[in-house]
Each structure stands twice: as C-alpha cells, then as structure tokens.
Amino acid sequence: MSRLVPLALTVLLAIAAPAYAAGGGDGGGGGSGGSSSGGSSSGGKSSGSSNGASGSGANASPAAKNCKTGQVWNKKSKKCVKAQSGVLPDEELYQQGRALAKEARYDWAIAVLSTIQDQQDPRVLNYLGYSNRKAGRLDIGITYYQKALAIDPNFNLAREYLGEGYLAAGRVDLAMAQLEAIAKSCGTTCEEYQELNAAINAGH
Numbered sequence: 001m002s003r004l005v006p007l008a009l010t011v012l013l014a015i016a017a018p019a020y021a022a023g024g025g026d027g028g029g030g031g032s033g034g035s036s037s038g039g040s041s042s043g044g045k046s047s048g049s050s051n052g053a054s055g056s057g058a059n060a061s062p063a064a065k066n067c068k069t070g071q072v073w074n075k076k077s078k079k080c081v082k083a084q085s086g087v088l089p090d091e092e093l094y095q096q097g098r099a100l101a102k103e104a105r106y107d108w109a110i111a112v113l114s115t116i117q118d119q120q121d122p123r124v125l126n127y128l129g130y131s132n133r134k135a136g137r138l139d140i141g142i143t144y145y146q147k148a149l150a151i152d153p154n155f156n157l158a159r160e161y162l163g164e165g166y167l168a169a170g171r172v173d174l175a176m177a178q179l180e181a182i183a184k185s186c187g188t189t190c191e192e193y194q195e196l197n198a199a200i201n202a203g204h
Helices: 004-058 090-102 106-113 122-134 138-151 156-168 172-186 191-203
Strands: 071-074 079-082
Touching: 071 090, 090 106, 090 122, 106 122, 122 138, 122 156, 138 156, 156 172, 156 191, 172 191
Parallel strands: none
Antiparallel strands: 071 079
C-alpha cells in the first residue's frame, strides 16, 4: 500500500503539469489577443488617417483634380462640376476656393467663393478680399476685409491682410493701426502680427 501512494502522486503530478501548461498557454493567448486588439486599434488609426486624407482631398484645389476654370471637385461623384450655389456644401466650396486663392488662381477662387450661400461668413469675405487684392482690385479687396472685420473684429488674419492692403495703397499709418489691433488681440508673437510687421518693415 505504501508503494502505491508515491505512484499515485506521480500520476497526479504528470496529469496536472500539462493542465498548468495549458493554463499558461491561455494567458499567452490573452496577450496575443491584446496584441491583435492593438493591431485593430492601429488599423483604426490608419482608417482615421485615410479618412483625413480623403477629407483633405475633397477640399483640395479643383485645379489639382484637373478641373477647368469655374468648376469644383465633387467628391461624391468623383468628377468636376460647374461651381454654383448649392452644388456642394458651403464648407467644401470655401475650402476649394481658399485653396485656389493660395495657388494664385484669383478669379477662379472668386467664382467659387461667390457661390457660397452664406456670404456673411467672415472667412469667405476674407478670401474674397484676398483674391481681389492680389488680382489688382485693391479697393474691392479692402472693402471685403472691412466687411469681414465688421462681423468678427477679432479675425486677425483679415486684419493682417487688410494691413497689407493698406501698405499696397501707400497708407503705412493705417497698416500700423491694424498691427496695433492685432497686438492687442493676440500679442506680438502670433503669426498674423509677425507677418504684417515684416511686411511693414520691408516697405521702409
């Protein structure tokens, strides 16, 4: 009988060892699952980045999509369409018009921005001013900036552009007044102050 007890214990230990190892394997599986979740999370980020890229593509300049002058890019139909009120959401029209303005396609930008239903959006007025000023229509540009600032006096980008417009008109005093207003709003380290200040100094 005494010989059977050690034998029985040996058998029990032999059975228990694989079971314990299997338990450890499950733990490792859990870790693997965590890793898989991490991969899934990473996939989520990738998808987010893709969506972001898609969004920026929709708001890119129509010229980048090989559209003709006076057209905008419709991301849903994936084709160029005539720029007209309601053809795209206002925000998409604004982003495409802004992109055109920054590419120096001023008249095209004006055509797109003018189709936006909310013509009281200070951002729209600002880039209508920018495009007209850069196209040589200085007085019209300044008027648009003033309209934008009448709606939003803290719109420092419009103040910077207005100051640049005054400089182009030879009114350094009025440009300085805009610079002072920007300084009161965001200090002397913000980009709008730095840009207008550099333009004023360059003109002296």
